[in-house]
Amino acid sequence: MTGRLCELKVDKTTIGRSDDNVFQIADPSVSSHHCEVLLRGSDVVVRDLNSTNGTYINGKETKEDVLKPGQILRLGQIEMRLETGAPASSTKQQLDRTRVIPGGVSTTDLDQAHRGGTFDTKAAGFSKRTNKVNQIFVIAGVIFALVIGILLLYIFSTIRK
Numbered sequence: 001m002t003g004r005l006c007e008l009k010v011d012k013t014t015i016g017r018s019d020d021n022v023f024q025i026a027d028p029s030v031s032s033h034h035c036e037v038l039l040r041g042s043d044v045v046v047r048d049l050n051s052t053n054g055t056y057i058n059g060k061e062t063k064e065d066v067l068k069p070g071q072i073l074r075l076g077q078i079e080m081r082l083e084t085g086a087p088a089s090s091t092k093q094q095l096d097r098t099r100v101i102p103g104g105v106s107t108t109d110l111d112q113a114h115r116g117g118t119f120d121t122k123a124a125g126f127s128k129r130t131n132k133v134n135q136i137f138v139i140a141g142v143i144f145a146l147v148i149g150i151l152l153l154y155i156f157s158t159i160r161k
Helices: 107-116 132-160
Strands: 012-016 035-040 043-048 055-057 064-067 072-075 078-081
Touching (some): 043 055
Antiparallel strands (some): 035 043, 043 064
16 A cells, blocks of 8 residues: 555545545455545544544544644554645655556455455454344344244144144
8 A cells, every 4th residue: 555645636535445435445454434534724634434443643543633744644554644745855765656546446456465464353452343233133033033933833723723
């Protein structure tokens, strides 16, 4: 991901793992809809979208804050820096310019990238979100099926007599 750029040309730029984001980051530590970057006059504001692993500016967790040029924005395990349109000084190394492919990233690319990385999603501090609504729905469905089954058995047993 080194050198990958995203120009902030619109008022709101969404960042996350899902392909419906303006700036997609295919990394398991980044939430599907991690944060948004808002242009408010001359300010660049970063707003966390209830991400799992948090949004940090220069190491400090934030829910919403102004991001200044040169500051480091960290989303999960991914770090990026806000740069102005001014040319880089000759003492700084020019970053590798990675091209964004309009079609997105294939699952094969993700599998290969994941094998080469060292990020462990089972490490302490990271947890899978649970979906309580789905759990309740499944439990209610099982109970409903049992009640229907018992009623059918009762009806068939009374019909035989």
